[in-house]
Amino acid sequence: xxxxxxxxxxxxxxxxxxxELRCDPISGHTALYWYRQSLxxxxxxxxxxxxxxxxxxxxxxxxxxxxxxxxxxxxxxxIQRTQQEDSAVYLCASSFQRGGFQETQYFGPGTRLLVL
Amino acid sequence: xxxxxxxxxxxFVQEKEAVTLDCTYDTSDPSYGLFWYKxxxxxxxxxxxxxxxxxQQNATEGRYSLNFQKARKSANLVISASQLGDxxxxxCAMRQGGSEKLVFGKGTxxxxxx
Numbered sequence: 001x002x003x004x005x006x007x008x009x010x011x012x013x014x015x016x017x018x019x020e021l022r023c024d025p026i027s028g029h030t031a032l033y034w035y036r037q038s039l040x041x042x043x044x045x046x047x048x049x050x051x052x053x054x055x056x057x058x059x060x061x062x063x064x065x066x067x068x069x070x071x072x073x074x075x076x077x078x079i080q081r082t083q084q085e086d087s088a089v090y091l092c093a094s095s096f097q098r099g100g101f102q103e104t105q106y107f108g109p110g111t112r113l114l115v116l
Numbered sequence: 117x118x119x120x121x122x123x124x125x126x127x128f129v130q131e132k133e134a135v136t137l138d139c140t141y142d143t144s145d146p147s148y149g150l151f152w153y154k155x156x157x158x159x160x161x162x163x164x165x166x167x168x169x170x171x172q173q174n175a176t177e178g179r180y181s182l183n184f185q186k187a188r189k190s191a192n193l194v195i196s197a198s199q200l201g202d203x204x205x206x207x208c209a210m211r212q213g214g215s216e217k218l219v220f221g222k223g224t225x226x227x228x229x230x
Contacts, residue, residue: 031216043207043220050216059217089159095216104151105218107161 002026004108006092012114013082021077021111025094032075033095033105034067038088046090049075050097082115089113119143120208122221129198130229136183137193137224139208147213150191152182155205155223164206167191169213198228 005024013019025032034046045059049069060066064082069075079086089112093105119142129135141150152164167175167182175182183192195202205225209218 033217035218042222043209043218045217045219048216056217091161093161104163104166106163107153109158109160112159 004092004094004106006090006108006111008111009109010112010114012116014116015084016081018078018080019082019113021079021090021113023075023077023092023094023108025073025075025092026096026106028096029094029106030072030097031095031105032069033093034075034077035091035093035107036061036088037091037110041088043091046077079113082113084115087113087115120210120219120221122206122208122224124224125222126225126227128227128229129195131200132197134194134196135198135226137195137206137208137226139191139193139221141189141191141208141210143189143210143212145212145214149211150182150184151209151211151218152180152191152193153207153209154202155207157204161207165193195226200228200230202226203228 007022030051032049037043047067048056064080067077089110091107091110093107095105096103121140148169150167154162165175165177165180165182167184174184179196181194205223207223208221211218
């Protein structure tokens with residue numbers, strides 16, 4: 001079946017502009033995750049959604065970052081007033097919950113964000 | 117705090133030979149899961165293999181096996197019969213019981229030579 005999809009694949013923006021990144025999880029997966037991969041910091045967890053529960057936002061680096069998940073499916077990560085240090089690859093992942101536990105996370109191809 | 121350490125920034129292997137990529141972890145939680153992902157130059161993270169902390173047997177998936185040594189807190193990935201397509205970054209990751217987020221190591225870049 002179809003994997004996790006993300007759009008856009010590449011985004012170039014100017015410092016100070018807002019950007020929205022989209023993630024479509026695997027059909028039937030109830031959990032959705034955002035990670036950031038940058039040269040200096042490696043792979044970092046940002047936020048986690050599970051069903052109708054309150055999201056785990058513990059990894060968001062600042063209040064310029066926010067995410068929502070509509071209808072338990074598609075998610076949008078928004079970065080307001082972008083800074084050059086926001087340049088990174090933003091990876092989305094989804095997983096299936098079985099017996100109260102999340103199974104393996106499957107990743108999308110990522111969105112490469114460059115802030116000029 | 118959780119921590120994953122991959123001490124090999126780069127590894128080289130000849131085609132058809134086996135290679136071991138090292139991963140050590142640090143956690144005080146008895147319940148955890150360990151994962152290996154492959155990231156080719158295209159950028160997508162590809163799941164390879166999983167080992168649960170309570171699993172009695174080492175995990176295997178085709179040419180991939182995980183050498184799990186719980187007492188040493190190591191979870192090394194073994195790739196047998198390397199192929200040119202195995203050239204990629206390899207990341208070890210851990211999920212601690214009670215948390216769904218993955219904590220990743222810095223990765224190892226594997227190059228398979230013909």
